[in-house]
Amino acid sequence: MESRLQHIFLTPTFLAITFAGVLGTFTTTALAAEASDLDLEPLVVREPERREVRVDQIDSEDFEIGVNAGIFHFEDFGSDTSRSLRFAYHVSEDFFVEAIYGESRLGETSFERLSGGSPLLTDAERDVTYYNVSLGWNIFPGESFVGGRWAFKGGLYVVAGAGSTEFGGDNLFTVNAGVGYRFIATDWLALHVDVRDHYFESDLLGSMEAKHNIEFSGGLTLFF
């Protein structure tokens, strides 16, 4: 029985068929592999360079920083020059948020000058520092015309906000409101003219009184 099976399995015919079968399998695999290699060929080709627009990488210039100089009139205490730093963020075409830090100086009251008595404040107590944070509204934006030849870019804005005024060692809650004009000289440079009322209550002269203090100023700002 065993020898008979061996005989069948080892016959040249069987071996030939088996060999052919194995060879056939190999060949078709090889051919299939070659075919799929051909299919893959186009994937190796480089993709064209992507030209997607990335909006967040465009240079945006919504911040404004600059310096102001002007004249600060203090109720009862005369006028003096003022200097300030201005920082603004333009939230939209219409609205901006503005922070100002400045310094000025109190003069003498008419009482001090006329009575010839002792001064109400020492020299150091007359130094004024102030800050405020305001919301601004570009109420009349657009071009302005001077004569027939000149057109200026810019616009009128109004601001209102709150802050603190410090002099004589005390800090006073101060509300400010005003109006200004922004001349846009170039895309990144602007000139400002401002008129602003700084309102606070003070009891420095005996009783608690409302004080309106007017500041006229001009300045230069840069957009970045």
Place this chain on the structure above:
Amino acid sequence: MKMTHIYKLLVLGFLSGLAVETHAIFDSYQPTVLVSDPYLELRTGPGRGYPVFYVAGQGDEVTILKRRTNWFKVRTPRGKDGWVHFQEMAHTLDLEGEAIDWGQKDLSDFTRRRWEMGFNGGDFGGASSLTGYVGFALTPNISLQIEGTQVLGKFSDGVIGSANILMYPFPGWRLSPYFTIGTGIITTKPHTTIVQAEDREDEIVHAGLGANLYLSDRFMLRMEYKRHTVLTSRDDNEEIDQWKAGFSIFF
């Protein structure tokens, strides 16, 4: 006086230097887009108050130079520079003819904001208060906040520095309420016109609730009520109510 002049000149010099520098660095990315509408209106400035002076035609490739709020400064193939509003730019395509993602800020950006800063004012136990803050969101529900407050009263003024945790139960709402707790230090200084009392420094703890209202772009309004407990060295602690309202910007 001379010193302030020199100081001013230095500041101006520094600022102009900074401006030139920032222009040199950031002017590099200037993508080109394709006009797909029949025309694209160019204005002389970044605002609706400025006149239209030039019109780019359909199929023109315009280069975006820079942006201010919702206005884009573009250069046409003929070399004209002008400002175009976002709503018109939104109809342009990239050079492969695909729509562009203009990344306009909306309610979902308000919900997912990370950094925010704001300013508000109000009443602090009868005195006026001014507060500036910076906040950072750990998740849309929880954020950390550092606050500086100046208290300005009739008889004294003071400064509060505090750290707070805010919890937003509904961060996806346009009017999003929150709860807050925090702690800090309050320094009180009596006014010079009253009596020569001593300055005081006390610990302060507070709890409160408030709400943010999303307006548009990066802008929101904030209203808040806080109950402060000043941990004084005297027998009784002091309880102070604070109401405030203001605006914030997020990034």
